[in-house]
Amino acid sequence: MSKCTPASALSTGRKKGHWCLLPYDAEGVSGTMLGAGELTDAPDVTLPLGVSGWHGIHIGFWAPAIHETRPTIIKLKLTGDDIFHRIWHQPDNLSWLQTELRETFWTYADLTDRDLVIGQQKKGFPAALHIAYVKLEPLSPERVAALEQDRSRTDTRRVVALNDGCSFIHRDGCTTEEELLEQVELYRHSDVGTVSWAVNYGDATNYPSNVGTMVGTGYDDFETIGGRNMVESLRTLTEQGIVPFESAMRHVHSMGIKFHAQFRLGMLAAELFTTEAQGAFSRNHPEFRIVDRDGTALPKLSYAFPEVRNLMLSLIAEVLEHDVDGIDLCYIRGPMYVGYEATAIEDFKHAHGVDPREIDEKDERWIRHKADYVTQFARDVRTLVDDVSTRRGKKLEVAAQPYWTEALNLHHGLDVRTWLTEGLVDTLQMGPRDEAMLALIKAHNCELVANVGARTPENYVKFGLDGYDAGAVGIGIWDMNVPQYNPEHWEILRNLGHRDKVEAYAQSLPKMKTIKLKSVGEMDICHTTNKDTPENWPPEMITQITCG
Template structure:
């Protein structure tokens, strides 16, 4: 290691003094700990401040750690700080959320950032400025030298394709809620996945920038309300509208960058995201739904269901057009989010008439789970929607001169019974070669009037393992780890692999890279050995007690009265 030593940079002041909050520069806060002292930097709210720039004057490879004050944030503000090396295209943002008791002194949380060759590189510390209030801080940077053997292991790990077992999802709503103004702002959303085990990334598709009329008619929006559910939703609306007004399509650049990182790119759609009951109708109230009541789903009792039915050829044609647009915008394939959009076909006239013509039976007189009607509904949906959809995206790719056929993948439901009830016939689709990947999502039907969204750990692992074994269909299980700790994520991942399923999916994967306790686990869910031996759960953070800040003693009588 050429006698290189660990370097701790705890004075981030750039030689400046600004201990009080001012609107145009970072607050520079002298602090002391038991073993070292320094000057941390902090920026509040919507302050516009220059980046902190530091040159550690290092050569060779180092593991880099950030030290951030682990405290509650400003009320109503994000808690994010950006860090970037001079050679990085995009910063990495980390949260400094508080986990602990209010009777404790403030802590500095140290977490791993990245391994990098620091030769000739400087560091920037960044306060996000996108119109949303944000509290940013940094207390120190630590550089731990790597041996030649460690560097070789790191590079080999990055190049190991066998670990690419993570199916990443990005709903893109969160991206637009950040108020992106350029394509580059959205491409940055992909950057954290460079350090992950992701083989695929599924990006939700929210507009066709080249066709404002279609975008206005088809996609959910808040047009005409003159009010928004929150600041994020306002930005979601205004930033998307800006891209459409400029005719600027960010999706091709996002796809190109993801491919440069070794991922396949699917553009995803929640297959019936047209309407919702209050209060969600402020965002889910598309014109296509309002203007076409004749295309709505019909239940067994003849009542209308707030979905549009793909049994109607006109509606199916609209969906085929949507997915062709995705291919034109640069997707390697399309991903159907059935987990956020069933039913899509129930008892509509084209379907029930065809059933009667073939069987002489009245579907409305049968039990809801009568296998004769379930079988027919599955076959009808396969032949009238899935087969032509597959052909439509293949034809579109051929028009564009692509050599590789686009993939078709799905987020399906928890078990065979639930899937088939909603006409998701994974066995038939696998046998016909219609889908290349099926992700199991924990939404399950206990009875036709008892369908549970987001019911964690309800996936029938045996069924999905059998699909792979019998048909060769690639499968994954969405762990949906909401409200659980990293240890539980590891346990669930091991359970999936032990069942014979080869891939893991994490819903809203984009929500983890800034979470320092979670990302070290989530990004490496393809590392089976580390999952098994427990090394993936090595402490992601180290904590150092702060004794004083800005001359105030905080270790004994900590002033939590402000909260």
């Protein structure tokens, strides 16, 4: 790694604004490691590769637990590319990890006249990194042909990548379009076929809106560093004329991937620790709040009021003026949508002749009555989307994210059976867990996307295969922007549209190769004088941290 250029960016010791060169020795490999601390602020450097033709690129790195719970983040791109790819790894404090190198596959590429550019995550929450080596694996003409044939397939593009539209900005502090697009560029040769990008959080938006309130409007003090990162980043991007969802949409379209605008439907009317994410409508209209059974007004708006439903409809209409391929109604963010508001009580009295406060709150009449307001919203959305589809001469899709059983949905005010009967949704994205719910979806010719909520390699495989068995057209990954840079997760996620590969993962999950370190710099980490460490504490850990 000492061959990186420019040489002026390298140093043999820790130095601000420079990469540190650290000699290391490990089992079967030794050399010079390229490292930077969280606050080093190292510039991009280029590693000459000096090869031609197609190769697989593998990265050997060190993630010492001395960085506590903070991740290692490695940013890589090839010369000629504008957008970095990331490798992210979270060290484990009490493991052998800190005394091992990890090797992970990065990508396949034709390396003729191309070199490797290495960068550091310096904005938002900065991250340290240590790269030990780059390994190049030549590909035979047969492998190249097979790879290109597989990349040209569209039938395997079944993954729906959900993105909350905010957590990566909290974390990374993006201020350029290239940094923003790191979220989606890695989908280029993957099984991702649709990106579902959240554009709002109730009446707060992550774009300049004429209907809602952009996050951070009017605020200059923040409870968290992440909240400050998001607000300042959105302001900087907006000043440059960059709208995050528009940039992501154009980029994924250039890769042949569909883009859905995701709407998070619950409208919080008060926030204690994230006031910068509260919209003006919800803050200024206490008369539209949900009311509890005992008469307490709650800090959330009710869909029993036409004004609240129309506010969300207006947000959807605003976004539909852009070149989206559909919308994703995220009902699980979140219930409840109706309570004991005066209008709901009076409507119920008129329909049933009884005050709902005088019957059990689980009475089916009352549960269905509350769900009727949300169903009316779903009808209005369908009408709106169909009208826009007619005007644009292109069918726009309506996807919805409910819960996985009919009873659970009704409990939260979601009458999915009526949605299906009236054709209010084209696709339901949910966990494929309940046979009755799956049969209901199939009976109404609605498409199913099997959603994975708990993001673990085991769940990607389990729900992926369950989804295939249930006839799902896709596999959705909740906030995939969180786990997608973890190599052991990404290996599965990028191949989730290949059922044969998912079945293979069910037998053996992908794991990074590990190589035992002997020394780094002047530190020997394969010997120790402390022979009485607890059983689950490797002696090398004591050596490295305490030199004891």
